[in-house]
Amino acid sequence: MLYIRLLQNMAVIALAAYLYNQLNLFRNFVKKERSFKDKIVMIVFFSTLSILGTYMGINVGRDALANTRPIGAITAGYIGGPFVGTAVGVIAGVHRYFNGGATALACGISTIAEGVIGGIFGRFSKNNQIKPRTAFVAGAAAEAAQMIIIIFITKPYSYVINLEKVIAVPMILINSVGTAIFVNIVKNAMDDYNKLEAIQAQKALNIAKKTLEYTKKGLDNETSVKISEILCKMASVSGAVVWSKNGVFSYYGEKIDESNLKHKIEKLYLKSDETMNSIVNVGKNYEFFFAPIIINNEIDGVIGMELKNSKSANEYFVEFLNELSSLLSMQIELFQLNEKVRILNSSEIKALRAQIEPHFLFNTLNTISSFCRTNPLKARGLIIDLSNYFRQSLNKGEFVELDEEIEMLKSYIAIEKARYGDRLNVVFHIEKGLERFKIPSFIIQPIIENSIKHGVLKKADGGNVVVAAEKEIAFIKFTISDNGIGMTTERCKEVINNWPGTGLRNVNSRLKLIYNSNKGLEISTSEGKGTKVSFKMPIGEVHKCE
Numbered sequence: 001m002l003y004i005r006l007l008q009n010m011a012v013i014a015l016a017a018y019l020y021n022q023l024n025l026f027r028n029f030v031k032k033e034r035s036f037k038d039k040i041v042m043i044v045f046f047s048t049l050s051i052l053g054t055y056m057g058i059n060v061g062r063d064a065l066a067n068t069r070p071i072g073a074i075t076a077g078y079i080g081g082p083f084v085g086t087a088v089g090v091i092a093g094v095h096r097y098f099n100g101g102a103t104a105l106a107c108g109i110s111t112i113a114e115g116v117i118g119g120i121f122g123r124f125s126k127n128n129q130i131k132p133r134t135a136f137v138a139g140a141a142a143e144a145a146q147m148i149i150i151i152f153i154t155k156p157y158s159y160v161i162n163l164e165k166v167i168a169v170p171m172i173l174i175n176s177v178g179t180a181i182f183v184n185i186v187k188n189a190m191d192d193y194n195k196l197e198a199i200q201a202q203k204a205l206n207i208a209k210k211t212l213e214y215t216k217k218g219l220d221n222e223t224s225v226k227i228s229e230i231l232c233k234m235a236s237v238s239g240a241v242v243w244s245k246n247g248v249f250s251y252y253g254e255k256i257d258e259s260n261l262k263h264k265i266e267k268l269y270l271k272s273d274e275t276m277n278s279i280v281n282v283g284k285n286y287e288f289f290f291a292p293i294i295i296n297n298e299i300d301g302v303i304g305m306e307l308k309n310s311k312s313a314n315e316y317f318v319e320f321l322n323e324l325s326s327l328l329s330m331q332i333e334l335f336q337l338n339e340k341v342r343i344l345n346s347s348e349i350k351a352l353r354a355q356i357e358p359h360f361l362f363n364t365l366n367t368i369s370s371f372c373r374t375n376p377l378k379a380r381g382l383i384i385d386l387s388n389y390f391r392q393s394l395n396k397g398e399f400v401e402l403d404e405e406i407e408m409l410k411s412y413i414a415i416e417k418a419r420y421g422d423r424l425n426v427v428f429h430i431e432k433g434l435e436r437f438k439i440p441s442f443i444i445q446p447i448i449e450n451s452i453k454h455g456v457l458k459k460a461d462g463g464n465v466v467v468a469a470e471k472e473i474a475f476i477k478f479t480i481s482d483n484g485i486g487m488t489t490e491r492c493k494e495v496i497n498n499w500p501g502t503g504l505r506n507v508n509s510r511l512k513l514i515y516n517s518n519k520g521l522e523i524s525t526s527e528g529k530g531t532k533v534s535f536k537m538p539i540g541e542v543h544k545c546e
Helices: 002-008 010-022 025-031 036-055 069-080 082-099 104-123 132-153 157-215 221-235 258-269 315-343 348-353 358-374 376-395 402-423 445-454 489-498 502-514 541-545
Strands: 239-244 249-253 278-281 287-295 298-307 399-401 424-430 438-440 463-472 475-482 522-526 530-538
Touching: 010 036, 010 157, 036 069, 036 082, 069 082, 069 104, 069 132, 069 157, 082 104, 104 132, 132 157, 157 221, 157 315, 157 358, 157 376, 221 239, 221 249, 221 298, 221 315, 239 258, 239 287, 249 258, 258 287, 258 298, 287 315, 298 315, 315 376, 358 376, 358 402, 376 402, 399 402, 402 424, 402 438, 402 445, 402 463, 424 445, 438 502, 445 463, 445 475, 445 502, 445 530, 489 522
Parallel strands: 424 463
Antiparallel strands: 239 249, 239 298, 278 287, 287 298, 399 438, 463 475, 475 530, 522 530
16 A cells, blocks of 8 residues: 555656756756756755655654655755755755654654765766666665664664564655656656757758858858858758848848848847847748857857747757857858968968868868767867867967967867877876966977877877976976877987978977077987977067067
């Protein structure tokens, strides 16, 4: 009979899981963007669920209750973390204590312990993933802990033994299953969310690949017509528009009053700092949804898509539009970077910028595309890394602060690591206080790239690259070392004498030229044991070249 009464409460648990999904909190869990406000909402939700479990409990004598209260505390900890689990445990535990009964104190304390145990299991879950099987184990462990606490605290001992015979097995089993059911429902919702995001991200990438042929020529009236046509057809919308502040405007789709649309876009974006998605009504039967194209942290233009029904613009569509505008922004920035390189091709630094070859972009887009199917969050992160990499490359002057250079390098490495996985590991050891030291831009990346391509990736299991910077009296010493395949003595001498490849040759010559020195790069290597490349910069000398 006790089993049946407890099982009846499972319907409430399933309903609670459904309501939890409607709060959209699991989406922030997927994105790892849970705010303090989200945690407060979770505490209120799971505390309510736990207290409800107490009221739905079955009196088994002396006001002792067999109930589903633990499910709320355990699940709160498992999904929300130790802080949320503990908070729910305290609230529900205090409530249970004031309800009275022979086991009031023991159950109050055990509820707190269950929230903590759920949080511990959640914290140590692999890759921060929630799994019904682990949730079941967490529930069983937490319920076993409750039974032990009841034995030690509740008196008399004979009463406790008889009570445990009645409630121990049913509560351990039912509450563990209930926790697993709740987590499984949330996990299924998260999986569906990931699939939808993957589809939208894949669509954005496909469109970006198609538009690349035109954005690499620059955004003008001719190319924007092609881009708007691609947007309209591949996004399956009624119409699409491309507009920029330099006068470019093109629309493709069903016939509308284009002058009215252009006027409303200019009114919204030309004289404002609007950076959010905007909705514009043009006529009675359709609406345009816009996402700004951001270049150098400023609005350069917008892309817009026409929908017959504003309800079609759900959060998935908005995310798709945002990711697409981010990709187009990156492509346009790449075009501007190439234009700057072409126009200002008179110095070594411009030659280094020219090394940002098209195949790097295509390889990265292909990598992102593959992650869209398996790990959409990783794909989104790589899109941001790629955008940051090109944005920082575009904005660099002759000299940059070391922390700016490291930030760009980390974006580059994140992209390379996504391609090569565990075969590549890059570590930075930068002495504290050197963050604002100015160095020639693009001076470290060619060396890291050389270590990756010709060192660690030549080994079947890959290897490590260590980037270090430390102060040595009047100098800053930079060292880039790897444990790759290394070189023979003869090959090392050939490299030092001839400097094959543009990257290391340019770095070596720039160091000598900027610091008026006979010393550039120093290389030490051993076949099969890796390579170390180092160079020094005099403190203070760099400012003479600014």
